[in-house]
Amino acid sequence: MGQTSPGSKPKIIIIDYHMGNVRSVFNALAHLGYDPIISNKKEDIESADRLILPGVGAFSVGMYNLNKLNLIELLNQEVLGKKKPILGICLGAQLFAMKGYEGGEFEGLGWIDAEVVKVEPSDRKLKIPHIGWNDVALLNPSVLFKDVQELDFYFVHSYYIKCSDPRLVTSQFEYGENFTASIEHGNIFGVQFHPEKSQLNGLKLLQNIIERTKND
Numbered sequence: 001m002g003q004t005s006p007g008s009k010p011k012i013i014i015i016d017y018h019m020g021n022v023r024s025v026f027n028a029l030a031h032l033g034y035d036p037i038i039s040n041k042k043e044d045i046e047s048a049d050r051l052i053l054p055g056v057g058a059f060s061v062g063m064y065n066l067n068k069l070n071l072i073e074l075l076n077q078e079v080l081g082k083k084k085p086i087l088g089i090c091l092g093a094q095l096f097a098m099k100g101y102e103g104g105e106f107e108g109l110g111w112i113d114a115e116v117v118k119v120e121p122s123d124r125k126l127k128i129p130h131i132g133w134n135d136v137a138l139l140n141p142s143v144l145f146k147d148v149q150e151l152d153f154y155f156v157h158s159y160y161i162k163c164s165d166p167r168l169v170t171s172q173f174e175y176g177e178n179f180t181a182s183i184e185h186g187n188i189f190g191v192q193f194h195p196e197k198s199q200l201n202g203l204k205l206l207q208n209i210i211e212r213t214k215n216d
Contacts, residue, residue: 121176
């Protein structure tokens, strides 16, 4: 699938795999003037121009739900095969990793060479989960942050994506020490924070994934 024609709205599918947070992502995109669709239907995902995988909850449950809904092979086909741009948000981004260690060891989608491990700052006074606004520092260029005026985003999480290759990490946040805030690998984008809850900064980031990415 190529880029959308000038003046037409891209078809955005917010993947519904029963892990919450889809409605707030929908509302943010609608506020930007798009017509997103919340769906887990094969025909919708195949015809999408952009995919968004949100999510709040446990890594193991997220993978279980993707498998139960027969979405894993379909997503591999669309994202790895067709190189369709996808944005993972919070748990959605974590599922791109090889493995996750919340409540045991579980396989992820395996799209990026990373593991999902607990946030354990050296300062034990810092509370987990990490909740609230936090600045992020850019490490590598990323289309996601183009023209974002302030790099301040809202986080809610206890785990993070630990990448084997530092070139995949486009930004980090500091919480006693540095942790991954965002990743990028070709057409695969992920953010640990919640752009849909991050006001103007987050809206601009969502607009970037829609307008500034393209299918190879």
